[in-house]
Each structure stands twice: as C-alpha cells, then as structure tokens.
Amino acid sequence: MAFDLKKPTRRQLLIAGGVAGGGLVLGYAVMGSNKQEKVRAALVNGEGEMMLGTWLKISPDNVITVYVPHSEMGQGVHTSLPMMAAEEMNADWSLVRMEQAPAQQVFKNDALATGFLGNEMGFPKVFPGFIEFAGSTAADFMHLQVTGGSSSVRYTGQLGMRVAGAAALDMLRRAAAKSWNVPLSEVVADKNILTHAASGKSATYGEMASAAAEISPPSDPVLKAKADYTIVGQPIPRFDIPSKVNGTAQYGIDARLPGMLYAAIAPCPVFGGDVASFDGSAALNRRGVKKVIQIPGAVAVVADSYWRAKEALSDVKIAYDLKGNEAVSSDTIYAQYDKALAEDNGSADVEKGDAAAALQGAERFFEADYKVPYLAHACMEPMNCTVHIKDGKAEVWVGAQDALGAAAFVAKTAGLSLDDVTLHPLMLGGGFGRRGSTIDFIEQATQIAMQVDAPVKLVWSRENDVQHDCYRPAITSKFQAALDADGNPVAWHNRYIGKNEPADAAHIPYAVENQSIRYVESETHVPFGAWRSVAHSQHTFFTESFIDELAHAAGKDPFVYRRDLLKDQPRHLAVLELAAEKGNWGGPLEKGRARGIAIQQSFQSIVAEVAEISLGDDGRVKVHKVVAAVDCGEVINPDTAVAQVESGIVYGLTAALYGDITIEQGAVVQSNFPDYQMVTLADMPVIETHLIESGAAIGGLGEPATPPIAAAVSNAVFALTGKRIRKLPLMNHDLTTAGKFAQAAD
Amino acid sequence: MAITLKVNGVEQTLDVEPDMPLLWALRDELGMTGTKFGCGIAACGACTVHVDGQAMRSCVTPLAAVEGSDITTIEGLAKALGAEEGLSALQAAWVAEQVPQCGYCQSGMLMAVSSLLKENPKPTDADIDAAITNICRCGTYPRIRAAIHAVTTA
Numbered sequence A: 001m002a003f004d005l006k007k008p009t010r011r012q013l014l015i016a017g018g019v020a021g022g023g024l025v026l027g028y029a030v031m032g033s034n035k036q037e038k039v040r041a042a043l044v045n046g047e048g049e050m051m052l053g054t055w056l057k058i059s060p061d062n063v064i065t066v067y068v069p070h071s072e073m074g075q076g077v078h079t080s081l082p083m084m085a086a087e088e089m090n091a092d093w094s095l096v097r098m099e100q101a102p103a104q105q106v107f108k109n110d111a112l113a114t115g116f117l118g119n120e121m122g123f124p125k126v127f128p129g130f131i132e133f134a135g136s137t138a139a140d141f142m143h144l145q146v147t148g149g150s151s152s153v154r155y156t157g158q159l160g161m162r163v164a165g166a167a168a169l170d171m172l173r174r175a176a177a178k179s180w181n182v183p184l185s186e187v188v189a190d191k192n193i194l195t196h197a198a199s200g201k202s203a204t205y206g207e208m209a210s211a212a213a214e215i216s217p218p219s220d221p222v223l224k225a226k227a228d229y230t231i232v233g234q235p236i237p238r239f240d241i242p243s244k245v246n247g248t249a250q251y252g253i254d255a256r257l258p259g260m261l262y263a264a265i266a267p268c269p270v271f272g273g274d275v276a277s278f279d280g281s282a283a284l285n286r287r288g289v290k291k292v293i294q295i296p297g298a299v300a301v302v303a304d305s306y307w308r309a310k311e312a313l314s315d316v317k318i319a320y321d322l323k324g325n326e327a328v329s330s331d332t333i334y335a336q337y338d339k340a341l342a343e344d345n346g347s348a349d350v351e352k353g354d355a356a357a358a359l360q361g362a363e364r365f366f367e368a369d370y371k372v373p374y375l376a377h378a379c380m381e382p383m384n385c386t387v388h389i390k391d392g393k394a395e396v397w398v399g400a401q402d403a404l405g406a407a408a409f410v411a412k413t414a415g416l417s418l419d420d421v422t423l424h425p426l427m428l429g430g431g432f433g434r435r436g437s438t439i440d441f442i443e444q445a446t447q448i449a450m451q452v453d454a455p456v457k458l459v460w461s462r463e464n465d466v467q468h469d470c471y472r473p474a475i476t477s478k479f480q481a482a483l484d485a486d487g488n489p490v491a492w493h494n495r496y497i498g499k500n501e502p503a504d505a506a507h508i509p510y511a512v513e514n515q516s517i518r519y520v521e522s523e524t525h526v527p528f529g530a531w532r533s534v535a536h537s538q539h540t541f542f543t544e545s546f547i548d549e550l551a552h553a554a555g556k557d558p559f560v561y562r563r564d565l566l567k568d569q570p571r572h573l574a575v576l577e578l579a580a581e582k583g584n585w586g587g588p589l590e591k592g593r594a595r596g597i598a599i600q601q602s603f604q605s606i607v608a609e610v611a612e613i614s615l616g617d618d619g620r621v622k623v624h625k626v627v628a629a630v631d632c633g634e635v636i637n638p639d640t641a642v643a644q645v646e647s648g649i650v651y652g653l654t655a656a657l658y659g660d661i662t663i664e665q666g667a668v669v670q671s672n673f674p675d676y677q678m679v680t681l682a683d684m685p686v687i688e689t690h691l692i693e694s695g696a697a698i699g700g701l702g703e704p705a706t707p708p709i710a711a712a713v714s715n716a717v718f719a720l721t722g723k724r725i726r727k728l729p730l731m732n733h734d735l736t737t738a739g740k741f742a743q744a745a746d
Numbered sequence B: 001m002a003i004t005l006k007v008n009g010v011e012q013t014l015d016v017e018p019d020m021p022l023l024w025a026l027r028d029e030l031g032m033t034g035t036k037f038g039c040g041i042a043a044c045g046a047c048t049v050h051v052d053g054q055a056m057r058s059c060v061t062p063l064a065a066v067e068g069s070d071i072t073t074i075e076g077l078a079k080a081l082g083a084e085e086g087l088s089a090l091q092a093a094w095v096a097e098q099v100p101q102c103g104y105c106q107s108g109m110l111m112a113v114s115s116l117l118k119e120n121p122k123p124t125d126a127d128i129d130a131a132i133t134n135i136c137r138c139g140t141y142p143r144i145r146a147a148i149h150a151v152t153t154a
C-alpha cells in the first residue's frame, strides 16, 4: 500500500447490538473506538435503527441492509456480496438492500484480516484451508477497502459476509426460541420469517431483531451447505444496473457542488519531469479562468467550467525541466532489458532439478525471446477527483478502488489527520487497477484544492489519461528449453525482467523436471501500475506461447501436448479438456481459419480459452470465436460470472490486437483512442463461457479470463500462418497465410 | 451571448460562448451529467446525444451548431421513445440482458443504438457493427448485441 496507516492493535470482535424499539446490527468492529461511534451515528437514519459496525443491519420493517466495503466498478460486487450474506440468513431477497460502506476507519476490513489471521478472535473453523493459502495476501487486500486482485468475493464474501450472515441467523433463531420458550432446533427461519410449527408462533426477522440484539454473537457460526443454497448460484439481477441505463448513476466525474470550480492540467510530458517556469497571464484573461497554479509536475488552470479550464491551458506558456529522461525510448528500454538479462543471472523465482545440465545434454534445444509493450488502462471515465478543503477539513468525491486508502492519501497530501477527511465514494467508470493504489490524480486534486477557496473538480483529458497512466510494464522474457527424444520438455529455462505480483505469474503448471525461472530488475522512468490480472497478463502470453512452440517442435497437437503434461493437475486438466471439447478442438474449420489454445491459473481460478481466427484481406487478425472454460471453485452469481469472463477476454483481446504504448523522447507517443485503439463491436468474436464448479477454494473472476487470450489468439495465428508471434500487439505484424510453412518468427 | 437550446423538450437559455461544446454545456452549465465525457474528439461515443433525432457526438458539437435544435439526452430518452414513465423498451432490454458493467459508456451506447433503430428497426449484426462504433472498455459488446436483437425481435 502506498500509505502509512498504522496497523491496528486493538482487539477486534464479531459484534452485535440493538436498541429499544427494534433492530439488530452485526458486524466486525473495533471495540471502544470513537470513530466507531461516529460512523454509527452517520448510518443510523431511521427510528429504531442502530449500527454498531460493519456489514449487516436488520430494521424493524424487516429490511436487511448489507454494507459493502468495496467499490462497484461493474464486477457486480455490490450484488454478489449481499447475496452471500443473504444466503446464510435464509433471507427474502426482495427485502435485501445494499449500501456502500462509508470510507471510515471503522469500516476497514482488517477486522477480518488481522482478526482471523492473527487468530485474535478465533478463526471460524469453516475454512480450514484458507489461512494457509491466503496468508498475508488476505491481510493485504482486506486491510483497507481495496477492490482489486479479484479479492472481494474471495475474502470479504467468504470470510465476512457469510460468517456475519450466519451469525445473524443464529442470533435470530436463538432469540425466537428464548422468547417463545421452545427448543431451538424447532425454530425455522426462512425468507425473513421465523416460525415454530408446533405452537404456531411466528415473527419476522425485523420483529425479532431487537431480541436478537440481546444475544451474544456465536464465535463460530455454522455455514449452510451448498446443496441448500437458494440465492447463491442464481443469476440475480444486479442492484446497480437500473441507474446505468437512464443516466442517473453517479460517477466521480458527476460530482456537483455549489460554487464548484473545475481544474484542467498540463503535466510535464516526460515522466519524472517538473515545471521549470510558466506564464499564465494570457490564460487569466480568458473568460471564467480563476487561477493558473503550479503543482508538483504540472500546471493547473482553475476555471468556472471544465471546458474553459481546458481551453485556457493552451494559452499557458510552460517550460519543463525534463530531468534527464528525454532521451529514453521504447528501443532504449528494450536494449536496457537485453543488457540487464545478458549481464545478470538474476534472482530465483523457481529452481528445481538442474535445468542447466539438462539443457547441455539435450536431445533437442529451443530458445525464443518474447516482448510485450507498455499498456495504459484507458478506463472509460477519465481520471477525476473533487476535493474541498475548508477550515482544516477535507471532503472528497471520487471513484476509487480503495476508498479508505484514497482518504488517507488526501489526509497525507493536505497534512490533515484522517479523521478530518470525509470521502464520498462514487461509482467508477472502470478501474482495472488504475483506480487502486496509483491515485496520483487524487493527490493532484488535493494539491489544487489546497490553493483554491472552493470545491474543485480536477478532470483529466483523455490525452492526460493515455500519456500519464501508471502502465503495465513492457517486459522482455527469454526462454530456453530442451526436449527429450519423445518431444517432452526436460528443461525449462526462463529469464525475465521485473518481478511483480502475483508471485506465481511466470510459473508453469506443466510437468517439467528441471526448471530455472529467474528475474532481473531493470528500472525505467515509466510509472508502474497494476493492470487487469497484473503480471499474469504478460507472462501467460510468454509461457503459453512458448509451450505451444515446443508442442509444434515436438510434432504434437498443442492441446494433446498440454494435456499430457498436465496429467498430475486434475483441475487444469478438466478445464483444458472442457475448453477443447466445447471449442471443437480438432474439429472441422471453415477454410482460412485456425484455432489456438491457452490456459492459465490466476487468483485461484483456472481459465482455458480456445480462439478461432482468420486473416482479413488487410492481413489483420479477425477473431471469430472464443470459447472459455473456467474453474472458479464456486459461482456466486452465474450471470455476473459470465459477464466478467467476457469482459476479461475483451480487455485482453484489445491488448493482444492493438495495445501498444510506445515511448519516444521520454514521453508516451499515443494520446487518445485513434492511436490507442480499442476493440469495438465490429472486432468482437462470439464468446462462449463454460463454468466449472469444482468445489475448490473460491477463485476470483474479475481478472482470470484476461491472461490466456493473447496466447490463444497468437497460437492460432501460428497454426494459420506458420508465423510465431513473439511480440505484441498483433497489429504490428505483417501477416499472410502465404508463409505458412516458413520458419518465420518475430 | 445568449444561446437558446431545447433539451428534452425544455427550452434553456445559456449565456456562454458559441463554441462551447454541447457536452460541456449539458454537464457543467445545465447539470445534466448523464451524458459522459470519454475522449473529447469524437472517438469513443460516450457523449452521444440526439440532435433533431440524429445521433451526434456532443463533445465536438459547438453550441452554435445546435441552436434552436431539439436535443435529447439519456435523461430524456425514455420519454422520447414513447415511455410514459420508467424505462423505454430499449432500456428495459438493457436491464433484462444485464448489459452494463461499470456503465460509463452506456448512456452513449443507448443513444447511438436508439438512433440506429429509428432508421433501421431490424438491424443485422453487420448493420450493428457498422453503426455502433462506441467504445466500451468493460467489453459489454456481446450483451449490447443481444439486447438489440431482443428488443428488435420482441
């Protein structure tokens, strides 16, 4: 995390309570915290309602409100998390409401992370395998209100929502048994109603809520068996969708406040550079312009409309100090990588067996160098943030993947305490990692607001967004492999630039006895950002293309080759075989078409994709169909799950076909959608998604469909043209089917 | 200089520059934020509105060019499509197919699609591909296509 919030040390508990007049509240809370009192006050808005901590509230009118500590950016988390809580409560879904938890300390998720993982509150024994798997990762994601790493359902849902829901149900049933003086085992709870058949007694959850509040929460609530689910696993419509078809959804960019001003910025085009001097006098003469100010690395114009601010920027004369990075280009960066990889054997990622020896004595030896360029996120909603600093307090309106972290960032930038920052979380017009920990635009908005006596909304232009992103890094990855007489790989030797999260991104699932995977760090001045699926997106292109090369070198079918090497990986095998079957692998093809396949495990889910392609008359790759098989352990909402898979594939397909951020003279060459091209309807393949519920630990879905697509398509290109794609994007390759049997590669 | 616009049937008079793009007049001057900013150069379609029934990208449409015209935005789409209240059939199809993800592009998508359907009530996939060039970074394209077909074959 980019912020230095202190780790809490106070004891944390599953806690519940209520007030006379009705209502039950339940969640995880920091005991005895004043902040908690504040949030409690802010959330209690109805007679007889009370809020003690995070997550659940049952009101006298029988409505269940679930407070979700994550941002909705289209992944459906504002619906899937309440579904998990409601399931455990045997709730009537029509009585379930969702609210996004305010960005307040008390709502941070570390009640779970530190409580469970530190065993302070006693980890519910329902997830025995979890601690070992998740370790500090869970703590990282849950520490703040982070939405990323496909973590929401896996961590908050599994550990928070389900346990809180089950605890609430337990308390309601015990309260009913007590007040009716009947055995607990005879109290049935279904669809927000408690009943006791023998006595004919019944009450709604709402009616029983205050009695339940008198009961102490169970330390180890029993969770429902999957066979009993009635809500989880259903394609329940998302809460957020109706507001997104009539223009009423409120995104960060839609914040409007009385007296609000607008800011547009001109950052130094070269990363790391600064403003040497500027003359804003001409801009100040323009209509509506209030101020021209300097902030670190940029000049900002503040005006009474965004358009006026942006137009006025062209009248500001700015001299930049480029700080020595003005000679850097994509070419010099790749040359720097090559040098680093040549000079340094790097740090170990995986070392098993003796790859060097196996390469030496190999029957057949192969090597290949792969590259991917920088990529920008290009969220549909350009970066923006509204900040009002007044009387030592700050108010913030923003769409952020980490709302609490964003508030902490504002506090730090403005020199305020976190208690003096109120952040209003708004919807995100796309996140993909950009609105996570890399929240430079929030810092800038704060720096501007510190110099302005009004609320001010900073809006980046698309050009700002493309040229000042935090980029998926360009990477070089070099491979060597040895095959035995049967064509099976006996050595896998990989050297790549820059290790990023997740740590297993460059690992292979295949049975290769000798492996040496090592990495070399090679810093550039281009800012780094997490980009949907992070390091998996690059490494899966590399590893799944290179294994495809080996399959062809061995004279084997790429699906069969993989299958044989995955004999000891039953989940992988099932996913691969399903993709091949549904993708009609080996089946007849229209003339001029070919298929490619790739598989990757990421964020605990395994995805295999089969892509069917042809070449257009212009030599461009046309992807006709993508069939995806996905094992995500358990599916919460099948409709959102499929939507996420489709989304992940389109995101990865844009990168594979078109994505290319290049650096010249220290700055990004591309500036807007015409030269940073996106997949549109006309490029779209038919996408078919097949979900497998293997019962394995629940996996993420926001990201895992992205990694395999570039390799699946590139492998299809090889099958069709004989040309091996070792550098993305595909649009930069001159492809024809004429060279099908040539050994060409680049 | 005062400029008079008719937005969703309501006359609005603005004292702004004639070269101010319609997008920013709608968003910042009139507070109608349903129309979105995505690129500013007519390359993404997020800002699509109807001008006299035709889809136009409002980020490059100066006010001077639409003075006196009938402008429909996402806020007025349901009514323009004949819905007495609530959603039009097109928007309802968007909900039924659960089209939006982040939703940011969807105002523009709906405006572009409704304009296409006016001219071509039963578009083929090829017609859709040619007419709807809006960008959706969340990749909701398969559902957009499905929703168009659902509403045109209903």
Ligand code: FES
Residues within 6 Å of the ligand: B036, B037, B038, B039, B040, B041, B042, B043, B044, B045, B046, B047, B048, B057, B058, B059, B060
């Ligand atoms: S904002 Fe108008 S087309 Fe992109």
Ligand code: FES
Residues within 6 Å of the ligand: A074, A380, A429, A430, B100, B101, B102, B103, B104, B105, B106, B135, B136, B137, B138, B139, B140
């Ligand atoms: S739904 Fe997010 S950009 Fe289209």
